[in-house]
Amino acid sequence: MLTRLYYFFSSVKLAVVLLALGLILVFWGTLAQVKLGLYQAQDQFFRSWFIYANLPGTELRVPIFPGAYFVGGLLLINLFAAHLRYYRKGWKYFGIVLIHLGVVLLLAGQFATDVFSVESYMRIREGTAKNYSESNGRWELAIVDTTDADSDKVVAIPAALLKDGATLEEPELPFKVRVLEYHLNSMLATKAGDGFKLVEAENAVGVPIWWRSLPKETRMNFRDIPSVLVELVQPQGTTQKILLSGHLARPQTLTVAGRHLTLDLRPERYYKPFYLHLEDFRFDRYPGTEIAKNYSSRVRIIRPDTGEDREVTIRMNEPLRYEGKTFFQSNFDQEDEKGTVLQVVDNPSWLTPYFACVIVALGMSWQFLVHLVRFATSRKKS
Numbered sequence: 001m002l003t004r005l006y007y008f009f010s011s012v013k014l015a016v017v018l019l020a021l022g023l024i025l026v027f028w029g030t031l032a033q034v035k036l037g038l039y040q041a042q043d044q045f046f047r048s049w050f051i052y053a054n055l056p057g058t059e060l061r062v063p064i065f066p067g068a069y070f071v072g073g074l075l076l077i078n079l080f081a082a083h084l085r086y087y088r089k090g091w092k093y094f095g096i097v098l099i100h101l102g103v104v105l106l107l108a109g110q111f112a113t114d115v116f117s118v119e120s121y122m123r124i125r126e127g128t129a130k131n132y133s134e135s136n137g138r139w140e141l142a143i144v145d146t147t148d149a150d151s152d153k154v155v156a157i158p159a160a161l162l163k164d165g166a167t168l169e170e171p172e173l174p175f176k177v178r179v180l181e182y183h184l185n186s187m188l189a190t191k192a193g194d195g196f197k198l199v200e201a202e203n204a205v206g207v208p209i210w211w212r213s214l215p216k217e218t219r220m221n222f223r224d225i226p227s228v229l230v231e232l233v234q235p236q237g238t239t240q241k242i243l244l245s246g247h248l249a250r251p252q253t254l255t256v257a258g259r260h261l262t263l264d265l266r267p268e269r270y271y272k273p274f275y276l277h278l279e280d281f282r283f284d285r286y287p288g289t290e291i292a293k294n295y296s297s298r299v300r301i302i303r304p305d306t307g308e309d310r311e312v313t314i315r316m317n318e319p320l321r322y323e324g325k326t327f328f329q330s331n332f333d334q335e336d337e338k339g340t341v342l343q344v345v346d347n348p349s350w351l352t353p354y355f356a357c358v359i360v361a362l363g364m365s366w367q368f369l370v371h372l373v374r375f376a377t378s379r380k381k382s
Contacts, residue, residue: 275304
């Protein structure tokens with residue numbers, strides 16, 4: 001049985017089948033983006049072990065096709081098994097070893113990118129600075145203690161924990177947070193409407209608010225805006241209902257046990273050990289048109305712990321690489337063109353594809369030179 005498994009996983013037929021499945025997966029996933037949107041199609045086809053579908057008339061989900069993780073994982077096993085099975089000693093086969101190693105690095109690097117890379121955005125207005133970026137799809141309930149004038153204490157609760165009926169406790173907080181109702185995507189209104197329900201709770205606006213749940217957003221350039229109704233339970237039993245939402249521009253403020261607190265449902269933040277100060281933003285157009293010629297951000301990197309203070313310019317095709325992160329010029333404030341939007345990519349394995357391609361190229365060159373030398377030698381002898 002072990003011998004049969006070994007021959008199965010090391011066979012060329014398995015490699016051909018897996019490559020064919022990969023082609024079908026790419027074609028199918030690309031077409032699915034029209035209906036599902038880019039991000040949901042990525043999660044369903046390329047960041048999964050299997051593609052699932054509901055059985056007709058039921059909510060039971062069953063696997064119907066292998067996902068990219070499954071196909072890529074079997075390809076890795078096939079590469080290692082085939083290499084062990086067909087490996088031949090000698091320098092003339094060294095190129096094959098390099099080619100296999102490069103392909104393995106390419107597959108492993110893509111998996112590491114899916115698992116460990118983080119994309120976020122920094123929105124900075126001219127004359128201001130920021131030391132954090134914000135996620136475009138992840139949210140958090142931030143409870144900030146502003147009692148101390150010199151520093152803030154922040155308790156950040158990931159939105160994934162905001163389940164209906166959940167009770168969240170933290171020693172730093174003077175109350176428990178009980179989640180009454182959470183909507184992954186929502187809409188708010190200041191008057192009643194079809195499908196809207198009055199929220200009987202305090203809010204940062206100060207006027208009655210109606211809300212309704214919306215389906216998960218899948219369109220490009222759109223995102224889910226969550227809302228949550230929480231109840232703050234103090235040790236003496238006092239309760240207070242508060243509405244928090246990504247639609248509300250101002251956080252909810254309150255005083256509990258002499259401590260001044262703000263509550264906000266906001267995009268998840270990633271703090272940096274440095275500040276980016278926007279000195280100037282430029283959006284150049286071709287004369288007589290609205291076609292973008294160039295847009296760039298001149299920023300100053302300020303790092304208090306090392307004393308670093310220098311200016312750099314980030315352009316469309318000239319990102320800033322700093323502290324293992326890449327800052328791309330992504331967008332700008334289109335109202336007055338006085339603000340910039342930088343995409344921040346933190347990908348620890350970003351160099352892996354380059355190394356993989358170089359290794360594969362070296363392996364192919366090695367094999368070509370070996371055959372060329374053998375051919376030239378045989379021609380000389382004849």
